Amino acid sequence: MQEELTKLRDEALQKVREATDLKQLQNIRVQYLGKKGPITEVLRGMGKLSKEERPKIGALANEIREVIAGEITSKQEQLEKAEIEKKLQQETIDVTLPGRPVRTGNHHPLQAVIEEIEDLFIGMGYTVEEGPEVETDYYNFEALNLPKGHPARDMQDSFYITDEILLRTHTSPVQARTLEKYKGKGPVKIICPGKVYRRDTDDATHSHQFTQIEGLVVDENIRMSDLKGTLEVFAKKLFGEDRQIRLRPSFFPFTEPSVEVDVSCFKCSMKGCHVCKGTGWIEILGAGMVHPNVLEMAGFDSKKYRGFAFGMGPERIAMLKYGIDDIRHFYTNDVRFLKQFKQA
Amino acid sequence: MFVSYKWLSEYVDLDISPEELAEKITKSGIEVENVQAVNEGIKDVVVGQVLEKEQHPNAEKLSKCLVDIGEGEPVQIICGAQNVEKGQKVPVAKVGAVLPGNFKIKRAKLRGEESNGMICSLQELGIEGKLVPKEFSDGIFVFPSDAEVGKNAMEQLFMDDYVLELGLTPNRSDCLSMIGVAYEVAAILKKEVRKPEVHYEAAEEKATDYITVNVEAKEDNPFYIAKIIKNVKIAPSPLWMQMRLIKAGIRPHNNVVDITNYCLLEYGQPLHAFDYDRFGSKEILVRRAHDGETIVTLDDQERKLTSDHLVITNGKVPVALAGVMGGADSEVRDDTTTVLLEAAYFKGSVVRKASKDFGLRSEASLRFEKGVDPNRVKAAAERAAQLIAKYASGTVLEGEAEFHDFSIEKKVITISAEKINNVLGTNIAVDEIKEIFDRLQFETVEENGLFTVTVPTRRGDIAIEEDLIEEVARLYGYDYIPSTLPEGSSTSGALTDYQLKRRKVRRFLEGAGLYQAITYSLTSKEKAGQFTLETSSFTQLALPMSEERSVLRLSLLPHLLESVKYNKARQIDDIHLYEIGSVFISDDALEKPLEKERLSGVMTGHYVYHPWQGEKTKVDFYVVKGILDGLFDLLGLLDEIEYKQAKREGLHPGRTADIYLNGSFIGFVGELNPEVEKEYDLDETYVFELKLADLIQYEAKPVIYTPIPRFPSITRDIALVVDQHVHAGELQETIREAGGKLLKEISIFDVYEGERLGAGKKSIAFSLRYYDPERTLTDEEAAKAHEKVIKAVEEKFSAVLRS
The missing domain is CATH 1.20.1270 (Substrate Binding Domain Of Dnak; Chain:A; Domain 2)
Structure with a gap:
C-alpha cells in the first residue's frame, strides 16, 4: 500500500x-x-x-x-x-499614436505683455486703474497741461466726436482722473493699461488703434532717481537681468523734466544688431517728473507732492520680444498668429 | 531743422567732428536724427570752363563742347543740356569721377563723338530738384564768373560740408534758428557765441516818410516794424548764401527774397519783403480779415478769408496772410526797386489757424506758431537791411515805421540747489549748478545756494522751476543720476475684484479652447447696428478717415465675424475666438457714451477632432452652451441662469437663446442666421455676447461647504413622452419642484423623437437621484417622492411614461 x-x-x-x-x-x-x-x-x-x-x-x-x-x-x-x-x-497599444487633444486657446500677445507688466508693478505696490476710451478734451489734453492751441497737440492727431469729446489719444487721462479721485492726498501708485486711438493710416508700423500702459507715482518726496530705479527694475524683469537703461532728455507737456528711456539691446547685448539698429539701445518708454500744473489741476499741492510718470506701448514691446514685424497682426486675429503665444 | 556744420561754426568754435557733435547734442536733449555729408558719394568734380560749343554732328539735342578743366589740354565733352554756352564756368565730372548713386563717369562715345566727362546739373550732384534755383532746374549749373577753373567743384559749391538734422520737440523752437542752435551747442561744448555784426549806412530819408503802420488787431500782432530800402537791384544772391539756403531745405529765388529767408534761418524771425511800388498805399493796417474777403497768395491761389484770419492790408485790401504767406500782387519781382521789409511778432494761435485752414505750412508759419523771440524781431530786420544793402545794392532809409504794444518781460525764477537735488535725487554742488546756468548764458545770481535766474527771451520754453531743473539735469547728464526706489509710505498692490474675475473669465475661456481676439472699436454704420444687446444711438466721429471706421461699435460680434472670415479665407476651418472689450452705448441726452464691457465669442468648425479614434464633434449650440455653463459655474451663478428660446436679428430663429441671470437679461447665444453665414462666407457658426459687468458684479452666493453624503442614494430613471413643443428645461423645473428635498440630482440622458412615438411627440429621459443626508433612504420614501414627480409632469405636461 x-x-x-x-x-x-x-x-x-x-x-x-x-x-x-x-x-x-x-x-x-x-x-x-x-x-x-x-x-x-x-x-x-x-x-x-x-x-x-x-x-x-x-x-x-x-x-x-x-x-x-x-x-x-x-x-x-x-x-x-x-x-x-x-x-x-x-492588450499592448501603440503609444506613439496621437492622444485625444484637449482644445485650448490662449491669450493675445498684447494681453500677455499687459498682464506681465501689471503683475510686475502690482508686486511693487501699484494698483491697476482703467478709464473711458471716449474722453473729454479736458482730461485728454487740458488736465495734462495741454491747453487748447498748445503746439504739442499737433503731435497726436485725434479722432474728435464733438469739439469737446474725442477718442483718447493716450492713457494719460486715467492719471488725471485717478489723481482727482485721491483728493490731493498721496501716495498714489498706479498703472493704467488701455486702448488708445490716433488718426493714423494703418500700415506695418502704424495703427489707428493701439494700446498703452502708463504708470504714475505721486508722493511727498519722489525723485527722478526713483523713476530711474523703478524703470531699471522693470527693464530687468521684462527683458532680462543683464539689461541696463539709459535716459535721454525729451519733451512731454505733462512732465518736466521729460526723458526717453532706452533699454540695452537684449538681442545682441549691445554689440549692435538689426533690432537696435546698430546702436545697442532700444527706445522703449517716455517718462518724466509730473508737471506741477498737472498735480495742481488734479487738486494736489505741488509744493508738497511730486511724482513721476512713464508710458509705453505693449505693441512695441511685443514686437521686440517676439520679433513680430507688422503691427497689423495684432488686430487681424489670424489663428496661426494667435496660437504662437501659448507660453507667452 | 537742418543745420550746416560750417555755417554753425561761424557762431561757435567747433573743435569736434560733425558726428561727435551730433552725439553730444543728442545726449543733451535734442535728437540729431541724421548727419549727412553734403558731398557724399561725389569724387573728382571740378570747375571747368566751356571754351567752344558747337552742335553735335549727329544729334540735334546734343552739344559738343571743348572744356578747360584746368589740367593740360581742354577735353571734349558731349552735353545734353539746353543751357550750356560758351564761356560758362560749370561743374565737370572728370573721367573717373563718381556721382551720387555710385554713378561712375567713363570715357564714352555719344553718337560717334568722344566725351571725356560730364557737365553736371545740381540734381546730378545730389541736390533735391525742388531746391534747385529755377534758372538751373532744367539744365546744368553755371558758376559765377569768378569761380576758379580746375578747383574742386564741391568746395566752390560750398558742398564740402555736413548737415545735421535736428528732431526738435515742440518746446525747443529756440533751435529753429542758427543762433539758437549756436547757444545750445555753446552750452554743451562750454564755448562762447559769436553773433553777427550788423552795421550799414542809412540814408537821410526816413522810412516813416514812406510808410505808416497801424495795427487794429493788437492782441494778434503787438509788434510790427516796416523798413524801406530803395534802389534795390534784384539779382541772384551770392552763391554761398544760395547754398546755405539749399542745405537748410529752402529754394533760392533772388537776392531780396533769399536774404529774408537767410535771416529767418539765422535769427528764427520770419521776415517779408513787399514791392513798395506795388503795395498800393503808404499805409499798413494789420487787422482781422472780413468774412468773405479774398487774397491771392504768392502761390497764385485765391484764398477766401474769415475773421479767424489775420491779414496785412494796405488800408483797403489784404496784401499778405500774416505770418503765413505774402500776396501775389505785392511780391518782389525782377523790376522791384524799393523794398518794404516787414518784421513782426504774430501770435501763434492766429497763424496756426490760418496755416491749418489753408493747408499752408511755411517756414514762417512754423516759427510763428511755436513762438518767436520778441527781442530778435528788430535785430533780424536790421540784419536783413544790412544784407540787402550789401548784396542788392540797396539804400536803407533811416529808422522804421513801427507799432509797439507790448513790453517784453524777462522771466526771473528763483530756485535752490537743495530743490534741484531733491527733485533729481542727486548731490550736485552749488558751483556746478552755477556753471551750468552760465554755460546756458542765463543771467544767474547765487546766494547761499539760492539761484536767481533771469531767463533770456529766446528760451520761451522756460517758465518754472522744473524747467530749470531739466536744464541742469540734461547738461549734468542723466547717466550720472543714481537709481533709487521710492521711499515714502508703502502701498498694497492688487487687482480689483472685477479685474481679478475678468482674468478668471479669460483663463477659463482659453482653457475651453478659445483664442483671445482684439478687434477695432471703430466700425461702419452698417456693422455698428448689428447684434446689439441694448438700444443705442450711434457715436460718430466728426471727421472719420473712412466710412469703415466712422462709428463706435455697439457689439463686438461684427468684427469678430470679420476675423472668422479672414481665417476661413486662409483655409482655417476650426475657429474659436473670444473678445472682451467695450461697446459705446449712447443716447442723445448723454454728453459722451457709456462704455460697457462685453464678452463675446464665435465658434465654428470642429470642437473635438480626434479622427483616428473616430471622435469628431462639430461645434453646435450645445458645445457653446456647455462652455457658457462652465463659465457661469466658475462665477457661482449657474443656478440663477436661465436660457429662453429667442428670436434675434441675424441669428437662427430656432437656435438662439436669450440668457437671463436671476431674471435680468444679460446676453444671448445662438447660431448665425444662415443668410448671415452666407454673407460672411462662413459655415455653421455660433456666437455669444454677454454683458460682462453684469456677470462679474453680480453677487454670487458665498462658498459654504455642504457635507459629503454619508448614506447611499437611490436612482430612478424615467422617460417621459410629451408634446414636441415642451422644453426640457420646463420639465426639469417641474420635476425639481415636485421631487422635494430628497431629489438631489436630475440629469437628462436621452432625447428621442421618432415614428414610434407618434407625430408631434418626443421622449426625454431623466435620471433622478434621491437621498437623505441624515440617514439611509428607504425604497418606500424614494418611491413616494418619485410618485409625486410623475404625477406633476402628467398633470402639467400630459406626459406619458414610456415603457
Whole structure:
C-alpha cells in the first residue's frame, strides 16, 4: 500500500508538472484529490490494515495529499501569472499614436505683455486703474497741461466726436482722473493699461488703434532717481537681468523734466544688431517728473507732492520680444498668429 | 531743422567732428536724427570752363563742347543740356569721377563723338530738384564768373560740408534758428557765441516818410516794424548764401527774397519783403480779415478769408496772410526797386489757424506758431537791411515805421540747489549748478545756494522751476543720476475684484479652447447696428478717415465675424475666438457714451477632432452652451441662469437663446442666421455676447461647504413622452419642484423623437437621484417622492411614461 501511494504521488506530481493550463490542473486536482480519487480509495481500504500500520499509512497518505495539493497550488499561481501576462501582452497599444487633444486657446500677445507688466508693478505696490476710451478734451489734453492751441497737440492727431469729446489719444487721462479721485492726498501708485486711438493710416508700423500702459507715482518726496530705479527694475524683469537703461532728455507737456528711456539691446547685448539698429539701445518708454500744473489741476499741492510718470506701448514691446514685424497682426486675429503665444 | 556744420561754426568754435557733435547734442536733449555729408558719394568734380560749343554732328539735342578743366589740354565733352554756352564756368565730372548713386563717369562715345566727362546739373550732384534755383532746374549749373577753373567743384559749391538734422520737440523752437542752435551747442561744448555784426549806412530819408503802420488787431500782432530800402537791384544772391539756403531745405529765388529767408534761418524771425511800388498805399493796417474777403497768395491761389484770419492790408485790401504767406500782387519781382521789409511778432494761435485752414505750412508759419523771440524781431530786420544793402545794392532809409504794444518781460525764477537735488535725487554742488546756468548764458545770481535766474527771451520754453531743473539735469547728464526706489509710505498692490474675475473669465475661456481676439472699436454704420444687446444711438466721429471706421461699435460680434472670415479665407476651418472689450452705448441726452464691457465669442468648425479614434464633434449650440455653463459655474451663478428660446436679428430663429441671470437679461447665444453665414462666407457658426459687468458684479452666493453624503442614494430613471413643443428645461423645473428635498440630482440622458412615438411627440429621459443626508433612504420614501414627480409632469405636461 505504501508502494501504491508513492507511485500515485509520483504520477500526480508528474502530471502537475506537465499541466499547461488551469483546466488541466483542475482535472488533476479532481482526479487525485477528489472524493473519488485514488488517495481516498487507498484511505478507504485502510480497514484491511493492521492497527500498527494504519496510522503510518494514514499519515503517509495525508502527507502525499498535501504535497500534491501544494504543488497544484504553486503550479496554479504560476499558470495564472502566465495567463495574466499573456492577456496584458495582447492588450499592448501603440503609444506613439496621437492622444485625444484637449482644445485650448490662449491669450493675445498684447494681453500677455499687459498682464506681465501689471503683475510686475502690482508686486511693487501699484494698483491697476482703467478709464473711458471716449474722453473729454479736458482730461485728454487740458488736465495734462495741454491747453487748447498748445503746439504739442499737433503731435497726436485725434479722432474728435464733438469739439469737446474725442477718442483718447493716450492713457494719460486715467492719471488725471485717478489723481482727482485721491483728493490731493498721496501716495498714489498706479498703472493704467488701455486702448488708445490716433488718426493714423494703418500700415506695418502704424495703427489707428493701439494700446498703452502708463504708470504714475505721486508722493511727498519722489525723485527722478526713483523713476530711474523703478524703470531699471522693470527693464530687468521684462527683458532680462543683464539689461541696463539709459535716459535721454525729451519733451512731454505733462512732465518736466521729460526723458526717453532706452533699454540695452537684449538681442545682441549691445554689440549692435538689426533690432537696435546698430546702436545697442532700444527706445522703449517716455517718462518724466509730473508737471506741477498737472498735480495742481488734479487738486494736489505741488509744493508738497511730486511724482513721476512713464508710458509705453505693449505693441512695441511685443514686437521686440517676439520679433513680430507688422503691427497689423495684432488686430487681424489670424489663428496661426494667435496660437504662437501659448507660453507667452 | 537742418543745420550746416560750417555755417554753425561761424557762431561757435567747433573743435569736434560733425558726428561727435551730433552725439553730444543728442545726449543733451535734442535728437540729431541724421548727419549727412553734403558731398557724399561725389569724387573728382571740378570747375571747368566751356571754351567752344558747337552742335553735335549727329544729334540735334546734343552739344559738343571743348572744356578747360584746368589740367593740360581742354577735353571734349558731349552735353545734353539746353543751357550750356560758351564761356560758362560749370561743374565737370572728370573721367573717373563718381556721382551720387555710385554713378561712375567713363570715357564714352555719344553718337560717334568722344566725351571725356560730364557737365553736371545740381540734381546730378545730389541736390533735391525742388531746391534747385529755377534758372538751373532744367539744365546744368553755371558758376559765377569768378569761380576758379580746375578747383574742386564741391568746395566752390560750398558742398564740402555736413548737415545735421535736428528732431526738435515742440518746446525747443529756440533751435529753429542758427543762433539758437549756436547757444545750445555753446552750452554743451562750454564755448562762447559769436553773433553777427550788423552795421550799414542809412540814408537821410526816413522810412516813416514812406510808410505808416497801424495795427487794429493788437492782441494778434503787438509788434510790427516796416523798413524801406530803395534802389534795390534784384539779382541772384551770392552763391554761398544760395547754398546755405539749399542745405537748410529752402529754394533760392533772388537776392531780396533769399536774404529774408537767410535771416529767418539765422535769427528764427520770419521776415517779408513787399514791392513798395506795388503795395498800393503808404499805409499798413494789420487787422482781422472780413468774412468773405479774398487774397491771392504768392502761390497764385485765391484764398477766401474769415475773421479767424489775420491779414496785412494796405488800408483797403489784404496784401499778405500774416505770418503765413505774402500776396501775389505785392511780391518782389525782377523790376522791384524799393523794398518794404516787414518784421513782426504774430501770435501763434492766429497763424496756426490760418496755416491749418489753408493747408499752408511755411517756414514762417512754423516759427510763428511755436513762438518767436520778441527781442530778435528788430535785430533780424536790421540784419536783413544790412544784407540787402550789401548784396542788392540797396539804400536803407533811416529808422522804421513801427507799432509797439507790448513790453517784453524777462522771466526771473528763483530756485535752490537743495530743490534741484531733491527733485533729481542727486548731490550736485552749488558751483556746478552755477556753471551750468552760465554755460546756458542765463543771467544767474547765487546766494547761499539760492539761484536767481533771469531767463533770456529766446528760451520761451522756460517758465518754472522744473524747467530749470531739466536744464541742469540734461547738461549734468542723466547717466550720472543714481537709481533709487521710492521711499515714502508703502502701498498694497492688487487687482480689483472685477479685474481679478475678468482674468478668471479669460483663463477659463482659453482653457475651453478659445483664442483671445482684439478687434477695432471703430466700425461702419452698417456693422455698428448689428447684434446689439441694448438700444443705442450711434457715436460718430466728426471727421472719420473712412466710412469703415466712422462709428463706435455697439457689439463686438461684427468684427469678430470679420476675423472668422479672414481665417476661413486662409483655409482655417476650426475657429474659436473670444473678445472682451467695450461697446459705446449712447443716447442723445448723454454728453459722451457709456462704455460697457462685453464678452463675446464665435465658434465654428470642429470642437473635438480626434479622427483616428473616430471622435469628431462639430461645434453646435450645445458645445457653446456647455462652455457658457462652465463659465457661469466658475462665477457661482449657474443656478440663477436661465436660457429662453429667442428670436434675434441675424441669428437662427430656432437656435438662439436669450440668457437671463436671476431674471435680468444679460446676453444671448445662438447660431448665425444662415443668410448671415452666407454673407460672411462662413459655415455653421455660433456666437455669444454677454454683458460682462453684469456677470462679474453680480453677487454670487458665498462658498459654504455642504457635507459629503454619508448614506447611499437611490436612482430612478424615467422617460417621459410629451408634446414636441415642451422644453426640457420646463420639465426639469417641474420635476425639481415636485421631487422635494430628497431629489438631489436630475440629469437628462436621452432625447428621442421618432415614428414610434407618434407625430408631434418626443421622449426625454431623466435620471433622478434621491437621498437623505441624515440617514439611509428607504425604497418606500424614494418611491413616494418619485410618485409625486410623475404625477406633476402628467398633470402639467400630459406626459406619458414610456415603457
